[in-house]
Amino acid sequence: MDVIIASGTDLFDRLTGTQPAPPWWLVILVGLLALGTVLHGRTWRIARNVVTIAHEGGHALIALVTGRKLDGIKLHSDTSGVTVSRGKPHGPGMVFTAMAGYLTPPLLGLLFAALLAAGRITLMLWFSLALLGAMLVMIRNVYGAVSVLVTGAVVFGVSWLAGPTLQAAFAYLAAWFLLFAATRPVIELQRTRAQQMRARSMYLSSDADQLAHLTGVPGLTWVALFIAVALGSLALGGLLLAPDTASLPGL
Template identity: 50%
Template sequence: MATLEALWNQLIATQAAPPLWLIGVSGLVALVIVGYRPSWHVSRGLITIAHEGGHALAAVLTRRKLRGIRLHSDTSGVTLTKGSPTGPGMIITAAAGYVAPSLVGVGAAWLTAAGYVTLLLWGVLALLACMLLLIRNAFGVVSLLVVGGAVFAVSWFAPTDVQGVIAYGAAWFLMLGGVRPILELQGKRRRGRAPDSDADQLARLTRIPGSFWVMVFFVVAVAALGYGGYLLIRAEIALPLAFLP
């Protein structure tokens, strides 16, 4: 019991936020990673993990049978579910993918801004472990093990101030990285290269144009970026203002 209590106290321990300039730098680095094509090609797989995790969670919550997840080397992925091919459950499952990275980013921003960096890191490890049980291809297994190993190394070996900066950067990356795939999706749809995209599946399920669903994805992602960014810088802005006459 004492060990469990000590572990819980460690998980809920809070850390002081880094200086505002460092929070800004972490956001700028995330923006460069997302905006620069070579680095985006390497890092986009992290967004795919969150995307497919969103599909999987939505399937479980809507009581669809989850058959597995595949992650591919071209940064694409697929989540296989079993159940009614129509209806609310299928619609929610199809809609969850593109908004998942942004929503996960907001959650990460909230925990990070509140100082719960350790809880965030171990929460990510728990989610990756659950997702690992559902992976059905070798590349997906290797990808999750590499990401999980990196998160574990940060949580176990990195100094607390380094953990904090990485957590801020990860939150920025998820929120910024949640926007770009939506823009890419619309570009592919315009050229007729994504006939089976989530938006087009939703169009067939709801008889509402796919462009409407792309707009929904985009609005959610931009709103998440705005709110999450506010959470990340709110405390550091409010503190200096508190000393103004």
């Protein structure tokens, strides 16, 4: 019993304690790696699954918070996803649920940046695990379950087995990636919308167009909101993650 209590205390101390920030060069290096991952087409097609997990997780969380009944989440190999919830087909709950998808990745990246700026590296990693575990319960297809399990296994392996420097590098990489990655799906969204409008498609099904139908506010306005939140989060998150100038080598 004493061993169990001691282990629980150690884990609590790890979660609530602070860890030293990584070297300045490592913060910059993983930031450049995250940016390269977003800009490189082939790498992006794989890494975009992480953004989809955050996107659909945002829909699901807000659906539950606003009192809607969550039926399940599906993630697909083309990096698309769908979250099905039941409730009123209109009203604030539906609006906030539709808004949440594109807003979640940048805001989650900003939250991660705030935790890392406070030295809470372990807490940030285990918070990520908790989110993935909660989402796994609602996954309703094999590809989605595998995606979430693989992502969770990587996070768990790093947080439990890796040394402090590797943990810090991974945590900063995740935060940088979400901040950089949040803008590209919105750009892709507007590109698809423009193509559909040129083709005079009768049914525009994106989140922005669903919000336009629900609120009467044009879809382009919602796209602009998504971009503004993504860029604002990147700016503020970048300030939080940037190395302290005192740690930089003198010129």
